[in-house]
Structure formats: C-alpha cells, structure tokens
Amino acid sequence: MTMQEIEKRRLGKTDFEITPIGLGAMEFSGGKGFTKYVLAAVPPATQDEVIKVALDSGMNWIDTAEMYGFGESERAVANGLKAAGKSPGDVLITTKWFPMLARAKSMRKSAKKSTQKLAPYPIDLYLVHRPSSVSSIKTQMNEMAGLVDSGMIRAVGISNFSMNQMIEAHEVLAEHGIPLATNQVHFSLLKRNIETNGVLDTAKDLGVTITAYTPLGMGALTGHFHRNPELLEVMPRFRRSRLRGRLKKTKSLIETLESIALEHEATVAQITLSWTTNYHGETVVAIPGATKTYQAEQNAGAMRIVLSSEQMESISAQSLEL
Numbered sequence: 241m242t243m244q245e246i247e248k249r250r251l252g253k254t255d256f257e258i259t260p261i262g263l264g265a266m267e268f269s270g271g272k273g274f275t276k277y278v279l280a281a282v283p284p285a286t287q288d289e290v291i292k293v294a295l296d297s298g299m300n301w302i303d304t305a306e307m308y309g310f311g312e313s314e315r316a317v318a319n320g321l322k323a324a325g326k327s328p329g330d331v332l333i334t335t336k337w338f339p340m341l342a343r344a345k346s347m348r349k350s351a352k353k354s355t356q357k358l359a360p361y362p363i364d365l366y367l368v369h370r371p372s373s374v375s376s377i378k379t380q381m382n383e384m385a386g387l388v389d390s391g392m393i394r395a396v397g398i399s400n401f402s403m404n405q406m407i408e409a410h411e412v413l414a415e416h417g418i419p420l421a422t423n424q425v426h427f428s429l430l431k432r433n434i435e436t437n438g439v440l441d442t443a444k445d446l447g448v449t450i451t452a453y454t455p456l457g458m459g460a461l462t463g464h465f466h467r468n469p470e471l472l473e474v475m476p477r478f479r480r481s482r483l484r485g486r487l488k489k490t491k492s493l494i495e496t497l498e499s500i501a502l503e504h505e506a507t508v509a510q511i512t513l514s515w516t517t518n519y520h521g522e523t524v525v526a527i528p529g530a531t532k533t534y535q536a537e538q539n540a541g542a543m544r545i546v547l548s549s550e551q552m553e554s555i556s557a558q559s560l561e562l
C-alpha cells in the first residue's frame with residue numbers, strides 16, 4: 241500500500257480528517273516540568289527529524305500540551321514543522337489547557353500563549369487536559385465555545401473525562417452547535433478500562449473519537465525492553481519503576497505479539513498499534529510518542545498492517561489491566 245492509501249478517519253463529527261495514528265509530542269518536553277521523571281530530553285535536531293519522518297511516513301497530526309515542559313513541547317512542534325517546510329494548515333495540531341486548580345476564565349489566556357508558542361501554526365483542536373478545573377464542566381465548555389467563536393481554535397475536546405463528564409461536555413457544546421471531537425484517554429493492551437466504564441460505548445453512541453494515549457505502555461508494548469532490560473537502568477526514575485514491574489507480567493503477551501509480527505514482517509510496536517487503532521473499528525486513534533526517527537517511521541507503518549480477526553482476538557486474550 242502506498243502512502244496516499246492510508247485511510248483517514250473523521251475526527252468525531254468535525255470536518256477534520258485524521259490518520260489513525262498521530263505523533264505524541266510529550267517526548268519533546270526538554271527534560272523539564274513533571275515529565276522529567278518520565279522522559280529524558282531529546283536533542284532539538286532529533287526532535288525536528290522525528291517530526292519530519294512521522295509526517296513523511298504518513299501521519300497528519302501532532303498532539304502536544306501547554307504542560308509538556310511548560311511550553312517546550314509546543315515550541316518544539318512549531319520548530320519541527322518549520323524545519324519540515326510545513327505551512328499552517330498542513331498538519332492538524334492538538335494542544336491542551338492544563339486546568340489544575342484553574343478557573344475556566346484562564347483558558348483564553350492559556351490558548352493565546354499556546355498560539356504564540358505554536359506560531360505560525362494555529363491550534364486546530366484544543367482539549368481540557370484533565371477534569372480538575374475548579375469551574376464546572378458547563379463553564380469550561382462555554383468558554384471553549386467562545387474560543388471557537390472568536391477563531392482562536394477550531395475544534396474542542398477533553399481528556400481523562402469519565403463517561404458522565406463526557407456526556408455533560410457533549411451536551412453543553414451541542415447547545416452551541418459544536419461537536420465534542422474527542423476524549424483523549426489512557427488506552428492500550430495494558431489499560432482497557434474504557435471498555436467497561438462506559439467511556440468507549442458512550443463515545444461510539446455520541447460519535448466522539450477516542451484518542452488513545454500511552455498506547456505503547458511507555459515502551460513496555462514494543463518488546464524493546466524485554467530484549468534489552470539493561471536499558472531500564474539509564475532511564476528516568478518513574479518510567480524505570482513502571483517498566484520494571486511490567487516486563488515479567490507482559491512476557492506472554494509480548495510472545496504472542498512477536499509471533500504475529502513475524503507473520504506480517506512487522507515489529508511488536510506495529511502490531512500493538514494496529515490492534516489499538518482497529519480493535520474497536522474507527523472509534524480509537526492513537527498518539528504514540530517517539531524519541532528516534534526509526535520509531536516514528538515504524539509507528540506510521542503500523543497504519544498499513546491489517547490484522548485478521550483471529551489475530552486481534554488472540555492478542556486481546558493476552559492483554560492485561562496493569
């Protein structure tokens with residue numbers, strides 16, 4: 241299949257068409273902010289290359305947030321797009337307002353700052369990063385609608401919202417004639433609670449896209465650390481302790497993924513991503529992060545893999561809730 245043949249999906253009920261996999265840019269936080277406990281800094285030249293390879297390999301959107309390195313990631317995304325020769329509008333940009341103890345009225349100021357950091361690329365999709373604002377969901381969504389009306393953003397989403405919170409956000413936006421584009425949540429072969437807590441079914445009912453974050457389990461679902469466990473020693477503390485506990489528990493899942501990867505001449509990461517973005521039809525898209533160009537290329541390549549329903553089910557049967 242050629243690059244042009246990667247089938248795009250409608251983002252919720254918006255007019256945006258996105259590829260099933262986009263690039264997660266938390267990795268470009270520069271080793272700053274809370275992410276330093278999870279991710280080491282990636283050299284700026286490598287960030288530019290990763291962005292270029294991700295786009296050249298077929299991805300058409302990038303996910304960032306004001307919280308990632310306190311703006312470092314947003315700046316890195318703009319720099320990478322400039323280095324890749326992209327014009328505003330070529331690539332869909334998602335960023336997020338961080339609402340911890342914040343009022344909805346601070347959203348406009350945050351969106352302005354993010355717009356400056358991302359310039360000249362506009363914010364296409366703006367998300368509430370967590371349901372932790374001191375303002376009600378109604379007030380937050382009314383504020384978001386105001387940002388759409390004033391042309392600062394084009395679409396609205398939420399992240400880490402429960403089923404009921406998602407329904408409320410959807411209803412308030414609907415009063416403004418704005419669709420809720422996405423709920424970005426943790427979903428992977430190690431985290432499947434959206435299948436039982438109502439989030440997935442409600443998203444399907446409402447026509448809201450689920451964006452799966454941490455789809456590779458921070459690398460646990462690539463087989464890379466099963467093959468090279470010594471690499472854990474040199475990674476930031478939080479990620480090391482997370483992964484250390486997971487390698488043993490995921491051994492049999494990785495073996496299943498490896499045997500299916502062999503059949504497709506693919507990698508474990510690609511099989512993981514193909515499962516994640518196809519097991520629930522078109523509802524789930526994913527935003528794997530990448531720190532090296534080969535990863536971005538592989539992850540984009542996952543969009544060309546078609547798993548049989550038997551392969552999907554045998555992977556599903558080995559998944560865990562960690």
Ligand SMILES: NC(=O)c1ccc[n+]([C@@H]2O[C@H](COP(=O)([O-])OP(=O)(O)OC[C@H]3O[C@@H](n4cnc5c(N)ncnc54)[C@H](OP(=O)(O)O)[C@@H]3O)[C@@H](O)[C@H]2O)c1
Nearest residue numbers: 264265266453454455456457458459462509528529531535
């Ligand atoms: N909304 C939220 O609350 C929220 C929370 C977390 C993340 N996110 C978003 O989701 C994105 C992805 O999540 P994540 O970074 O937590 O985890 P992830 O995508 O599960 O894992 C990414 C890491 O796996 C490794 N990797 C990627 N592709 C690989 C490949 N093909 N082969 C081998 N290793 C590979 C890389 O690490 P190494 O090279 O270091 O091994 C990369 O940094 C973030 O960038 C961010 O945009 C959102």
